[in-house]
Amino acid sequence: MLKRVTPDDTSGAMVRLGDVKTAAPFVSGLEYGAPARGVWNIVHIGMLIPGAHQIYVCAGNCLRGVVLTAAEMNAQSRFSTITIKENNVLDGDMETLLIEGVTDILHRLPKLPPAVLVFTSCIHHFMGCDLALCYRELRKRFPGVDFTDCYMNPIMRKSGLTPDQLMRRQLYSLLKPRAQDDGVNILGNCFPTDETSELVKIIRQTGRPLRDITVCKTYEDYQKMAASTLHIAYNPPARAGGEALSNRLGGTFLYLPLSHTAKTIRKNLRTLCEALGTSYDPSEDEARAEQALLHAKEMLGETEIAIDYTATPAPMSLARCLLEHGFRVTRIYADSIAADDQEAFCWLQEHAPDIELYATVQVKLRVLPRETEKPTLAIGQKAAYFTGTKHFVNIVEGGGMYGFDGLRRLAELMEEAYRTERDARDFIQQKGLGCDSCL
């Protein structure tokens, strides 16, 4: 039987923030995958379009992960696959396979879905498959179905938009132009933004319709998003999709990157107010956040805190915020430093150079001890896994929290995590945190 081996050191897998020289401080090499699965994948995101059916066209190994994602989220009735075999590669009949395969599936479904997301893969890209021809033919065969091109091509993750960015762009590609109103779209998220957040409160106070795919119940609800004239994204992978949508349908696009630092939060809220022609004083929200953070700090004392990049797209910004409120942040798990997080990173380099920046995919992460010497509270599933703590905040992608209200809620979640002991393995292995799950 295998026994855990412990490497002598963490070199290559960990670096002091003060010693980081580039935004990608770890050598690119073989990659490890930790069993923290709460981050949504393309299947989860695609399922946000109400009633849409997903069809993946890939080799068996690529299909396996997505078909079981759908099965685990009890959505297999909205999911089908077409398997690519060696003969398709040799015969070059990828277009026929796709067209006839989708046709066969749609004929066999109990009823035609309003929309079909066809996911092609790395193979199509390398084989030069004529996707435009495929979609033309499918639209001709099924005029009542909206088709869109989606991609499961991780080999392209370093070439232009990443698959995650592409997915969040294509998510809105089925919106058809319609009469516009003064609606406001929040784009590219997996979770609704909290009603108590300043972002939502400001939009609500203008009386303009707020639309978000995460709360759409029907395909028509989804289509109504095309009427909006202000589009907002705050999650970095959603930015490209927001720009594409506003270019296609018109309207204004605002990118208000999620941040945990007061200066950026205030700036984002001002930008939003200007775009909406309204005003909002966030002083009370900020005061509540300060109070909540102070309260949490009193409870946590010198408890060490580890943060990972799956909990928030801005882990450096969160670390800065917590440090400024007296918390003891000792570890950050992130394989690189995001562009939107650079300013906070520079601040940390100057004020907290001893924070340890750990990779999450570097090979040693497989065998490094998953424990800490001192009690640790983790923010994020990967931080929980790697530190082995039983005290963790179980969120991904910001968890729908935004602005000062987001800080207040996060402080409350930290207190809850501090008070509550739970085994990470019972929580973090479920795919797509917040999705339905049969596990």
Place this chain on the structure above:
Amino acid sequence: MKQTQAFLSTYTADVSGVCSALFELGGMTVMHDASGCNSTYNTHDEPRWYDMDSLVYISGLSELEAVMGDDEKLISDVSDAARQLHPRFIALAGTPIPMITGCDLPAIAREVEGRTNIPSFAVPSNGIGTYVAGARQALRLYAERFITSRPEKRKNAVNILGATPLDFSVNGCVQSMARRLEEAGFTLQSVFAMGSSFDSIDEAGAAEVNLVVSSVGLPAAKYFQAQFGTPYVIGAPFGDFFSPYVFDALRESIRTGAPADVLGTFAPDAPDTVIVGESVTAKSLAAALAVGYGIGARVICPVEAPNGVLGACDLRLEDEEEIEQALRGARRVIADPLYRRIVPAKSEFYPLPHEAFSGRIYRRQIPNLAERV
């Protein structure tokens, strides 16, 4: 064949089969792929991932590396990782894009071995075959590389060949098969490859006979036969009624020095029951139902099956519609719960979760067939 699955899941692929078969053997297995294979493997195909730190990684192939044929990146990344982690061996497994670009993984393995002095080999896989294709090659290649010495034969010693969680989960079934063997008077040499020490596996040549419990173990059994003259029996000892037949076949095989057939002796005359699954385990279950309950069952095998295991009434089918058609008229259907959507309403459906099909979804409900059928 339409190659479409409107309703069904898909089986674990060959690349995951490679990783699963080699998981407990102390090596480092590298999937040469962009991304995705690793999370699929460690989420859906590998129940040991959380608790056992086996070295399984992905190369992170990028478009540029694939287009430019940058094999050096893979060679140096694997070599660097091996220097940090000191695995017993290195195995490389391919996926669709390396297949398309004609990546020469055996040559890369030789280069890695030259740089690291760690035994290295490539396991043929392309992400298109099922786990059976990958796992059986992995075990055979490991055996050919590491199980080469001819130790003195140990009386009544048996290797169990072809045990992976993909067919036997982690519910104690493998341990139960081992217990049954020992209670029947045999000595367990090793389980290839779950739960045994490296030493006992590497001395597998000491066994007098091999027991092939899934089709994954057959190529290794044939290698042991050629290398050490060890005969083999194909069949998983499921339940109280069928297991004695398996053990009789093992004794017969030891006596004659030749393979002995046990599955073929239970061919049903008029099967009214269908079992969908991997060939050897499904045939073993069919035999257990026949001998224990007088139920005649035929097998539909949707994954690669070795010659001679499936009988005249069995079917080797992959296509969803063909399977759906073949199930029509069946009185009983025994299959993974995810097959339920294509099982005729009139048939009695007996869910038998199969890790290689539904992954972890029904893991807690997977029965230990070695204990009870």
